[in-house]
Amino acid sequence: MNGQLPESPAHTDLSEAVRALKRASVLVVGDAMLDRFVYGRVLRVSPEAPIPVLSVEREVAMPGGAGNVVRNLTALGCPVAFLSVVGDDQAGSDLTALIGGQAGVEPWLLVQGGRATTTKTRYVAMGQQMLRADQENASPIHPRLADRLVRIAQDTIAATRVMVLSDYRKGVLGGDVPERLIAAAKAAGRKVVVDPKGDDYSIYAGADLVTPNRSELRDATGMSVDTELAVVDAARALRDRHGFGAVLVTRAEDGMTLIEGDAVHHFPAEAAEVHDVSGAGDTVVAVAAAALAAGLPLAVGARLANIAGGIVVGKVGTAVARDSDLLEALTPERGALRKVVSRTRAAEQAERWRQRGWRIGFTNGCFDLLHPGHVHLLEQARSWCDRLVVGLNSDSSVSKLKGPTRPVQGEAARAAVLASLATVDLVTVFEETTPSELIRLLRPDVLVKGADYRVDQVVGGELVTEWGGVVRLAELLPGNSTTATVARIRG
Template sequence: MADTTIDLGACVKRLARASVLVVGDAMLDRYVYGEVERVSPEAPVPILTVTREVAMPGGAGNVVRNLTALDASAAFVSVVGDDQAGSDLTGLIGGQERVEPWLLVQGGRTTTLKTRYIAQGQHLIRADREQTIPLPEKLTERLIRIALDAVAATSITLLSDYRKGVLSDEVAAQIIAGAKSLGRRVIVDPKGRDYSRYRGADVVTPNRRELAEATGLSVDSESAIVAAAQVLLARYDFGAVLVTRAEDGMSLITADEVRHFPGEAKEVFDVSGAGDTVVATLAAALAVDVPLVDAARLANIAGGIVVGKVGTAVARPADLLAALSPVTGALRKVVTAANAAEAAERWRTRGYKVGFTNGCFDLLHPGHVHLLEQCRAMCDRLIVGINADASVARLKGPTRPAQGEAARAAVLASLASVDLVCLFEEDTPLELLKLIRPDLLIKGADYTRDTVVGAAEVESWGGSVALAELLPGHSTTATLARLRG
């Protein structure tokens, strides 16, 4: 990773103090997952047997989702229709912590809804419903008035333009002018050929294709990207152009300097929503006075994180800190619950069977190793949940655990049979199970199906429960008793 003059880890911890205004086009992203086992007799098309559906905010709503994932606060001004998608989107946005939503309702408008149908990790088709006409005059005036009030109450303004009608020339220009008059910086994630409506913005963040479309110039090399970005700087009085280049990283161009940041992703699974993550991270960092170059570096790291995940993902502070950490090898297998859930989803979309087991795993012994090897043999990827120290003490007594949670997690992570390790604070792993949704839940043969915590829940989403044989003569309690004489 490139050297930096400031502590980026400290910058990540400051993001929770960020307050960002987002104005733009809200959408609803719906994912329909299922299995395809036959072709329809009615037409040569696959039959998708639906197993589950997931809905989440899209467009500018995904920018807000990324901000809250970073623990930043957001005010969100947008427009939805008076339809079911609008109602669902309003509920999803309003259900997020640290969000002040101003979702105006326009009667008769169709809320943008993108529905993706996915089977065995393959994207079958996407169906869109949307309306992209400009807003009526009175609604436009109300939106501008609310947005300008929110500018004064936040640290930075972010315009997320998906060309669905919210950010017309008038809306964008007035918000930028209002923000500048109050000394607030403006970041724009742009669309279209004409960037004149964004004139005077502090930072614009086109991707490579959008840069070519806006300038009519080639962008097939770093030098060409710089030349095209310099045209935008001169033509529209922008403070900086940050060009996102997918897996190739980003380029930051200002009047005084050019910085190229290489791609951070070790493996690219899905670039969906990566631009939203980049602009959200950039805005949050600038809102807490991180210098532009370092804010761009953080945004580049965040973008590299999300393209390594499946679907419209987010980067969290723990993700950024892990990417900045010198920790390598087995310890990278110790993850948060949210990261474990995202990894499980990524593995499932690739057709892998995800298994889960749990325990205290205090003083790892041959019986544990035997159990974990059996668990791994039953699945393609194994996630191990371990009780945090406070949980072990409640279950085993005040003298336990013999080893702290960090040590127990590190030892487990060193085993080849274990793919991820995740701590949980509760006495049982039930909430963690609901988050990860494994295909297989495995416990030792000293349990029965009826006594396995989470068995009913796992079976409810189509998973199964298995019992692994135990290696006789090994237990942590007996080992500790022998050690104590």
């Protein structure tokens, strides 16, 4: 990591500001936790008690708490140093492996013997959380471990531009640890961003930016936050009471408010559709900190953080906002081209549809010159599902399959034509010669190929049937062939 301070950009074009975030280097100190999601279906009520029985289909684990701030920073392309404490248990080992597996992260996960790693397990059916089970030890970490944490932070601060304190009140930032960390950052000339908890903000005194939500602001000040003006008055009182440089208040469906000096900036909510608010605060603090670390004006960072928050609440689970997500939000495709997405975005959208109980269909091909046979296949595929995703072979993939003279049309043109069809809900391009990895990522309920295949010949068929899906063979229209059409055109 490089401790050199980046130059501020000459202008604040938001797309350029997003690209500038990669210049940021951030130290995150705080409470790491393990987020587990157990997904399944409820088909019956237990005979043992009046409770639903969850038939488990899959489980997902990811870093939560301060670890989710790290995930969001790496999604922006920022190098990150992460300092936290875990227990000597299986959850601590799992969390350490997840953090260590992220590119661009320098992890310092200290281990305290006998301490339980904070773990939150959510049980989800049909997009609804049925139950959350927490395991944690919220007592302050051992004093000697706290001293070691502060020493490591002092050494790491100089190599980064901004320090984030992500406080979930799980013990890592207990006692005088925040005060000592802020003093070390100030001595090194580094800025401090705090995602606070509790009602005693004196422990964060002198921070450059704090990011309470509306209810946290009310608890910390004892003041009303029912109106926009009341939020401004409470934020100013909080800032003046503890010597904060600025206060960024997240206000859910009412957007965000930034108090910086004499200036007040209101940002309306950006979310077009809210699916899950889990982790949105982590996204906001990550983007704001990255912007400060990149030398951007705080108002620009707050604007980007507001957009990023709107992106993640539109995703399912504890999600992140990538730099590509921000750029797309700033320069959205219009019309049918909105359906053409990356495989990651396709997987996220498929998960949103799945959480609504919709059946996901998938088919794939080169679709070099779209003809009536293709249209007929896609119509059948869409009739067997609620949403249809089409995997499109990339140009290089088509050349490997069909020869060096193909494709006739580039992948962008082929994707645009497919996206214009009402029967197609998403198009995503894959580079491999087979769609196996894409199918594994999307987990469709229905896999469709033409009737010139047998079911046992369909790539990905075994995967789909493993998770309870089906393989369907679509009727073919005779006399339609891209290869034959190309041959006729070329004489």
